[in-house]
Amino acid sequence: MTRVALSRLPGERVLVVDGEGARELAQAELPGYVAAREAREGPRWVWDDTARWYPPLLAAGVRVGRCHDLRLAHRLLRRAPAADPALLDGPDRAVWDRLGPAAPDEPGLFAADDAAEHLRADLEDARQLACVAASDEPGRLGLLLAAESAAALVAAEMTYAGVPWRAEVHERMLLDLLGPRPSQWHRPQRLEELAAEVGRLLGTPGLNPDSRPELMAALRRAGHEVADVRASTLRAVDHPAVEPLLRHKSLSRLWSANGWAWADEWVRGGRFRPSYQPAGSATGRWASDGGGALSFPAQVRPAVVADDGWALVVADVAQLEPRVLAGMSGDRALAAAARGVDLYQGMVDSGAVSTRQHAKLGLLGAMYGATRGESGRMVADLTRRYPQAFGLVEEAARAGERGEVVRTLLGRGSPSLGESWDVDPDAPAPDPRDQARLRRAYGRFTRNFVVQGTGAEWAAAWIADLRNRLWALGEGGAPLERRPHLVLFLHDEVVVHTPAGLTDAVVEAAREAAGTAARLLFGARVDFPLSAAVVASYADAK
Numbered sequence: 001m002t003r004v005a006l007s008r009l010p011g012e013r014v015l016v017v018d019g020e021g022a023r024e025l026a027q028a029e030l031p032g033y034v035a036a037r038e039a040r041e042g043p044r045w046v047w048d049d050t051a052r053w054y055p056p057l058l059a060a061g062v063r064v065g066r067c068h069d070l071r072l073a074h075r076l077l078r079r080a081p082a083a084d085p086a087l088l089d090g091p092d093r094a095v096w097d098r099l100g101p102a103a104p105d106e107p108g109l110f111a112a113d114d115a116a117e118h119l120r121a122d123l124e125d126a127r128q129l130a131c132v133a134a135s136d137e138p139g140r141l142g143l144l145l146a147a148e149s150a151a152a153l154v155a156a157e158m159t160y161a162g163v164p165w166r167a168e169v170h171e172r173m174l175l176d177l178l179g180p181r182p183s184q185w186h187r188p189q190r191l192e193e194l195a196a197e198v199g200r201l202l203g204t205p206g207l208n209p210d211s212r213p214e215l216m217a218a219l220r221r222a223g224h225e226v227a228d229v230r231a232s233t234l235r236a237v238d239h240p241a242v243e244p245l246l247r248h249k250s251l252s253r254l255w256s257a258n259g260w261a262w263a264d265e266w267v268r269g270g271r272f273r274p275s276y277q278p279a280g281s282a283t284g285r286w287a288s289d290g291g292g293a294l295s296f297p298a299q300v301r302p303a304v305v306a307d308d309g310w311a312l313v314v315a316d317v318a319q320l321e322p323r324v325l326a327g328m329s330g331d332r333a334l335a336a337a338a339r340g341v342d343l344y345q346g347m348v349d350s351g352a353v354s355t356r357q358h359a360k361l362g363l364l365g366a367m368y369g370a371t372r373g374e375s376g377r378m379v380a381d382l383t384r385r386y387p388q389a390f391g392l393v394e395e396a397a398r399a400g401e402r403g404e405v406v407r408t409l410l411g412r413g414s415p416s417l418g419e420s421w422d423v424d425p426d427a428p429a430p431d432p433r434d435q436a437r438l439r440r441a442y443g444r445f446t447r448n449f450v451v452q453g454t455g456a457e458w459a460a461a462w463i464a465d466l467r468n469r470l471w472a473l474g475e476g477g478a479p480l481e482r483r484p485h486l487v488l489f490l491h492d493e494v495v496v497h498t499p500a501g502l503t504d505a506v507v508e509a510a511r512e513a514a515g516t517a518a519r520l521l522f523g524a525r526v527d528f529p530l531s532a533a534v535v536a537s538y539a540d541a542k
Contacts, residue, residue, distance in 0.1 A: 081413045
């Protein structure tokens with residue numbers, strides 16, 4: 001496949017390098033050039049950061065099929081145990097090392113960061129290709145880079161298209177729960193009432209329930225010693241102030257996280273437009289640069305409503321990480337249990353455990369390092385039943401305790417012990433007991449890293465394939481937002497906005513894409529069955 005590298009040049013010009021040589025274009029010419037080459041050959045576009053290059057193309061009505069995101073790939077190759085990071089060396093290595101994603105509020109393709117402004121995409125691409133080719137696992141690393149880059153395209157398209165949002169539903173919900181919109185620096189009416197009620201019941205008029213020191217002092221004066229004011233702690237306190245206090249906490253979170261100010265910033269033109277950061281966490285899971293799309297609270301989901309004549313398809317895979325563990329470990333017994341919709345019930349049916357709860361406790365305990373209580377006992381019992389699966393996470397934990405990095409199935413490397421835990425290299429050596437605790441904590445991180453990171457790889461492959469299947473369902477010549485398109489991605493769940501007449505095809509596309517991702521990563525060893533709901537409002541999806 002042809003690779004076309006795009007680099008920014010002074011004077012708002014673009015350098016284009018491919019197998020035929022180099023040429024320059026004016027920035028204004030780029031959308032037409034990209035559209036023409038997409039129609040003719042569908043190349044792989046190589047650029048420093050998808051979040052910088054792709055939004056202006058989408059705004060011009062141009063969709064690209066494939067890209068290679070050099071920023072994401074550089075960061076991945078620096079840590080990949082199978083690759084030699086020295087092969088990434090060049091005069092601009094330090095700039096690539098510190099390059100971050102384009103900020104959501106950057107107005108266009110060209111930014112003011114001089115150090116990163118005119119990076120040569122073609123030169124870095126050559127270094128990365130050489131690095132992958134010389135690695136111990138070029139096939140797996142190549143697949144990982146392709147999936148990561150495709151995920152970056154999905155993120156840009158989801159921001160561009162936006163989540164269908166009914167502002168009047170959101171406004172009515174805020175009015176019902178909080179009261180009228182307050183003036184700046186004031187609480188909503190309902191929060192003021194609850195604060196006053198909590199203060200009265202605790203005998204502390206004027207109490208600010210949002211102040212941890214004030215609240216803890218008031219609770220102590222009322223005879224309740226608490227270590228913190230988390231909701232789980234407060235529920236154990238027998239006092240009439242607890243119920244309004246918990247209600248205040250819930251509504252306060254709604255007001256701050258998804259209230260009027262949030263809507264002013266993130267909702268435009270009938271769409272919620274968050275900012276995503278693909279591979280924003282160490283494991284490769286996505287993060288959100290703004291808008292809170294990855295922690296979408298149930299309270300505001302009624303405002304996510306499909307357009308007239310359209311529907312939402314909500315699809316998710318149950319027990320993603322246990323299925324990933326079965327696939328990557330090659331544990332046939334656990335893979336057999338995963339052939340049904342409910343993996344935990346499959347473990348019960350096989351005779352491995354007596355109850356579904358025991359199955360869940362054991363598997364989650366193995367992945368998160370439970371050693372005590374009922375979960376710890378279940379881990380010990382299930383290790384004998386599923387030695388390969390449980391042995392894989394146990395070895396990852398032991399490697400972490402030795403201070404070693406671990407890797408995902410496709411080759412993403414974990415951060416080192418110092419990187420993960422912010423160890424100051426100039427600080428005095430820690431007490432041996434502290435050092436031992438630190439290594440055990442890092443072992444718990446590496447235990448879960450191998451599974452969660454591989455789960456993120458499966459999910460990236462899933463949405464990459466689904467993106468293309470959805471595009472193919474649309475009418476020829478229709479833009480992205482008039483075809484079935486992804487609007488939300490939450491680790492193991494996707495939401496697709498689609499014309500109502502295509503819902504069955506979209507459900508089938510999501511299932512087929514999940515199967516493709518499973519075969520790419522695990523062969524035919526494990527199933528990833530999806531549950532799907534066709535709804536008008538996101539709140540109706542169960």
